[in-house]
Amino acid sequence: MKKSIAILAGVLLVQQVSLAKVINKDVTFTEKTYGVCSTEMTVSVKDGKIVSFSAVKGCPGNLAAIGKLLPGMEVERVIELLDDNYCSGAPLAGYTSCMDNLVEMLKKHVTGEGEGPMAEIRKAQKAGAQKVAFAGHVCTGCGLCQAVLS
Numbered sequence: 001m002k003k004s005i006a007i008l009a010g011v012l013l014v015q016q017v018s019l020a021k022v023i024n025k026d027v028t029f030t031e032k033t034y035g036v037c038s039t040e041m042t043v044s045v046k047d048g049k050i051v052s053f054s055a056v057k058g059c060p061g062n063l064a065a066i067g068k069l070l071p072g073m074e075v076e077r078v079i080e081l082l083d084d085n086y087c088s089g090a091p092l093a094g095y096t097s098c099m100d101n102l103v104e105m106l107k108k109h110v111t112g113e114g115e116g117p118m119a120e121i122r123k124a125q126k127a128g129a130q131k132v133a134f135a136g137h138v139c140t141g142c143g144l145c146q147a148v149l150s
Contacts, residue, residue, distance in 0.1 A: 022048045022075055023112040031105050035096040036087065038063060043102070045110055048075055058098055066099070075110050079103050 028044040038058025044051040050070040055063040070078060087097035107113040 024110050029109045033101045036098045038098050
């Protein structure tokens with residue numbers, strides 16, 4: 001009997017820990033992006049689910065589509081699906097993407113996990129005010145034109 005109670009208590013404790021990941025279930029934030037074509041993202045979360053998502057600049061079709069797909073999704077599921085998705089065309093190619101930026105923002109503002117693995121890259125980029133050059137870039141309205149083009 002005591003063994004079953006201990007096992008049940010352990011199961012309940014594990015469930016409590018996993019549910020405790022989302023610490024800020026209701027939040028709206030706007031944050032600058034780093035190393036990508038978009039320049040800013042605004043996200044609204046209610047009851048641990050994405051209510052809305054929008055981005056300034058970036059790939060208009062892709063980001064508008066993401067804005068239609070995310071509402072209603074659990075924050076933890078969004079993090080699970082979109083973490084470590086890198087954009088080969090981003091200024092910091094192989095390091096980040098708009099969706100990776102979104103994941104880091106959700107980790108920071110919703111789950112309390114800080115900025116994640118992008119923290120050092122972002123700090124270096126901010127400190128050095130890095131400029132990114134794109135040889136042969138043809139402007140498509142993606143937002144890259146804010147970079148120094150060569």
